[in-house]
Amino acid sequence: MLRTNEQLLSYMERLLAGEQAGGITLASFPPGRRFIRQGETSRYVYVIREGITKCYIREDNGKDYIFEFLGKGEITGELEVIRKTVCLCNIAAITAVTAYAIPADVFAVLLRRDAELNRLVLEELATRIRQTCVRASYQQLYPIEYGLLRLLMLQAEAQVSFSKKDMADYLAITVRSFNRTIRQLREKNIVSMEGLQLDMSAQELDALLRRWE
Amino acid sequence: MLRTNEQLLSYMERLLAGEQAGGITLASFPPGRRFIRQGETSRYVYVIREGITKCYIREDNGKDYIFEFLGKGEITGELEVIRKTVCLCNIAAITAVTAYAIPADVFAVLLRRDAELNRLVLEELATRIRQTCVRASYQQLYPIEYGLLRLLMLQAEAQVSFSKKDMADYLAITVRSFNRTIRQLREKNIVSMEGLQLDMSAQELDALLRRWE
DNA sequence: CGAAACGTTGATCGTCATCAATGACGGTGG
DNA sequence: CCACCGTCATTGATGACGATCAACGTTTCG
Numbered sequence: 001m002l003r004t005n006e007q008l009l010s011y012m013e014r015l016l017a018g019e020q021a022g023g024i025t026l027a028s029f030p031p032g033r034r035f036i037r038q039g040e041t042s043r044y045v046y047v048i049r050e051g052i053t054k055c056y057i058r059e060d061n062g063k064d065y066i067f068e069f070l071g072k073g074e075i076t077g078e079l080e081v082i083r084k085t086v087c088l089c090n091i092a093a094i095t096a097v098t099a100y101a102i103p104a105d106v107f108a109v110l111l112r113r114d115a116e117l118n119r120l121v122l123e124e125l126a127t128r129i130r131q132t133c134v135r136a137s138y139q140q141l142y143p144i145e146y147g148l149l150r151l152l153m154l155q156a157e158a159q160v161s162f163s164k165k166d167m168a169d170y171l172a173i174t175v176r177s178f179n180r181t182i183r184q185l186r187e188k189n190i191v192s193m194e195g196l197q198l199d200m201s202a203q204e205l206d207a208l209l210r211r212w213e
Numbered sequence: 214m215l216r217t218n219e220q221l222l223s224y225m226e227r228l229l230a231g232e233q234a235g236g237i238t239l240a241s242f243p244p245g246r247r248f249i250r251q252g253e254t255s256r257y258v259y260v261i262r263e264g265i266t267k268c269y270i271r272e273d274n275g276k277d278y279i280f281e282f283l284g285k286g287e288i289t290g291e292l293e294v295i296r297k298t299v300c301l302c303n304i305a306a307i308t309a310v311t312a313y314a315i316p317a318d319v320f321a322v323l324l325r326r327d328a329e330l331n332r333l334v335l336e337e338l339a340t341r342i343r344q345t346c347v348r349a350s351y352q353q354l355y356p357i358e359y360g361l362l363r364l365l366m367l368q369a370e371a372q373v374s375f376s377k378k379d380m381a382d383y384l385a386i387t388v389r390s391f392n393r394t395i396r397q398l399r400e401k402n403i404v405s406m407e408g409l410q411l412d413m414s415a416q417e418l419d420a421l422l423r424r425w426e
Numbered sequence: 427c428g429a430a431a432c433g434t435t436g437a438t439c440g441t442c443a444t445c446a447a448t449g450a451c452g453g454t455g456g
Numbered sequence: 457c458c459a460c461c462g463t464c465a466t467t468g469a470t471g472a473c474g475a476t477c478a479a480c481g482t483t484t485c486g
Contacts, residue, residue, distance in 0.1 A: 057350040060423060065350040082339040088346060111335075118331065122324075125338040126295040129345065133301060136349040137270045137278040140385035143446070164459090172353035177447065179460065210273060356468070377437090390469065392438065432483070439476080448467070454460085 001154035001170075002052065002069040003131070008120050009073030012047050012100050027101040029093040036077055036091035045077040045107040051097030054166060057089045066170040067132065069094070069162065075124060081107050094166065139172070146212050147171050148181050149190065152198055153205055161196070214367040214383075215265065215282040216344070221333050222286030225260050225313050240314040242306040249290055249304035258290040258320040264310030267379060270302045279383040280345065282307070282375065288337060294320050307379070352385070359425055360384050361394050362403065365411055366418055374409070 016024060027046070029035050036042050038058060048070055055076065056066040067089065070076060076091050081104050102110070110117050139147050148171060155161055162170075168178040185191040190208070192199050200208070229237060240259070242248050249255050251271060261283055268289065269279040280302065283289060289304050294317045315323070323330050352360050361384060368374055375383075381391040398404040403421070405412050413421070 057346065059350060059354050061354065061425065063354045065353055067346055067349070079339045079342060082335050083343070085343075088343050112328065112332075115325065119325075122295050122335065122338070125335070125342060126292045128342055129292060129338060130296070130298075130301050132342065132345045132349060133270065133280055136280070136345060136352070137272060139349070139353060140278055141272050141274065141276045145446095174448075175459090176449085176461090180447085183461085212274065358468095387470075388437090389439090389471085393469085396439085428486095430483105430485085432481105434480085434482100435478105437476105437478090439474105441473090441475105443470105443472085445470075446468080448465105450465085451463090453462080456457105456459090 001151065002071050002158045002160055003074055003127075004071040005073035005075070005120075005124060007073070008047060008075060008124065009049065011116060011120055012049070012073075016100070023103045023106045025101050027099050029097045029099070031093055031095055033097075034090055034092040035097075035099075036087050036089075038088065038090045039086050041086055042077045042080055043104055044101040045075065045081055045104060046091075046099040046101055047075050048072060049098045049100060051099075052094045052160070053091050053097055054094055054169075055089050055091050056169060063172070064169045065172050066166060068128075069160075069166075069170075075121070077104075078107065078111075078121060078124075080104075081111075094162070142212060144171060144173060144177070144181050145184055146209065148178070149185065149205070150209065152191070152196060153202075156198055214364065215284050215371045215373055216287055216340075217284040218286035218288070218333075218337060220286070221260060221288060221337065222262065224329060224333055225262070225286075229313070236316045236319045238314050240312050242310045242312070244306055244308055246310075247303055247305040248310075248312075249300050249302075251301065251303045252299050254299055255290045255293055256317055257314040258288065258294055258317060259304075259312040259314055260288050261285055262311045262313060264312075265307045265373070266304050266310055267307055267382075268302050268304050269382060276385070277382045278385050279379060281341075282373075282379075282383075288334070290317075291320065291334060291337075293317075294324075307375070355425060357384060357386060357390070357394050358397055359422065361391070362398065362418070363422065365404070365409060366415075369411055
């Protein structure tokens with residue numbers, strides 16, 4: 001859900017401390033700013049230094065689907081450089097964001113020449129596939145209540161909380177439906193009456209998810 | 214949907230023609246054979262030489278979700294080597310399959326040493342992310358009828374056809390629901406009365422998908 | 427022996443009931 | 457004005473049950 005990548009962040013810091021940091025700059029984006037646009041070509045690959053972003057697709061019918069929230073050390077725009085295509089999704093800042101902006105061609109060269117970056121990117125892509133697959137599967141095969149519960153657990157674990165709209169987009173539902181589903185969880189005494197705190201221990205919740213049918 | 218990777222296949226052929234093919238063998242699997250199992254550790258990375266396989270997750274509640282069908286030149290088991298984890302999903306042969314079996318450690322070394330393989334794997338992962346994301350999004354945000362129509366179009370394009378059970382698992386529904394949805398498409402004169410042929414031209418179908426709301 | 431009859435099996439579909447999720451609209455309270 | 461919720465109606469998707477039909481092998485009888 002909120003993914004981070006400490007290794008990649010520290011790699012970037014070391015890279016900038018060295019001398020061959022050709023063309024890499026630091027960019028800042030205010031909350032809400034969409035700095036990568038679906039269907040367009042990005043001239044930079046970004047590695048987030050600080051802040052939280054969301055990565056989402058907007059469908060023709062106007063609905064948004066958030067794949068993941070990206071935090072410290074996460075990379076965006078790399079798929080497009082690797083495959084030389086237009087951007088798959090939108091990236092927008094949720095909080096204020098600062099990010100290392102690596103020109104696409106510089107990144108392409110680095111990826112070829114620098115074994116460490118290469119390894120980090122491979123691992124990042126592998127992790128991303130894994131998470132996307134796992135989520136696609138359970139969001140298809142379980143009811144929304146289940147998905148929402150998992151989302152709340154992930155949020156609690158990562159010590160963050162997103163806006164209701166963003167959570168709804170992550171679950172691919174409307175805010176109205178989001179509120180309704182919260183009510184169901186409250187009726188089952190899983191979520192606190194006020195706010196979105198989970199009223200059960202992590203073990204109980206795990207058991208609950210496992211026995212869902 | 215049915216993905217193939219000619220470049221990777223030809224790479225493997227060249228690799229085996231050379232002399233440093235240490236430990237790589239050719240494996241055969243009969244239809245139905247599950248040769249990678251979710252949650253277990255695979256000792257090999259496979260590159261499919263011939264045949265069609267399905268890649269799916271089985272959830273705790275017994276339902277299967279097929280991510281993709283893999284054909285010639287597609288690779289499996291590489292995520293696990295890159296991230297050193299247990300297998301994310303099951304891979305089962307649909308038709309008779311022959312595949313190059315690369316021991317995990319050999320693959321790991323090749324991936325580091327061989328720039329061409331490295332590039333091919335990066336591109337493959339990037340493609341996979343792209344496709345997984347796109348599909349997750351539209352399967353969440355559109356009704357099943359839409360997803361089924363896209364599946365039929367992809368099948369027609371790739372000149373293959375899968376069993377109803379597999380198509381249903383791809384759509385994350387039961388065969389019963391699959392048949393019901395087919396009936397809806399027939400009532401709208403999109404699918405032929407007998408069989409699963411599409412009764413419209415590719416352009417008409419594209420327009421139909423685009424105007425779906 | 428061969429043809430008709432029978433039973434089994436699996437795939438499909440009609441129907442009805444139910445559940446999950448949404449849309450619309452209006453009300454309430456900050 | 458906006459966030460939230462109660463309510464009602466509707467749609468989307470599923471589950472259950474039974475009927476039908478084709479395919480196939482086996483049995484039975486002339």
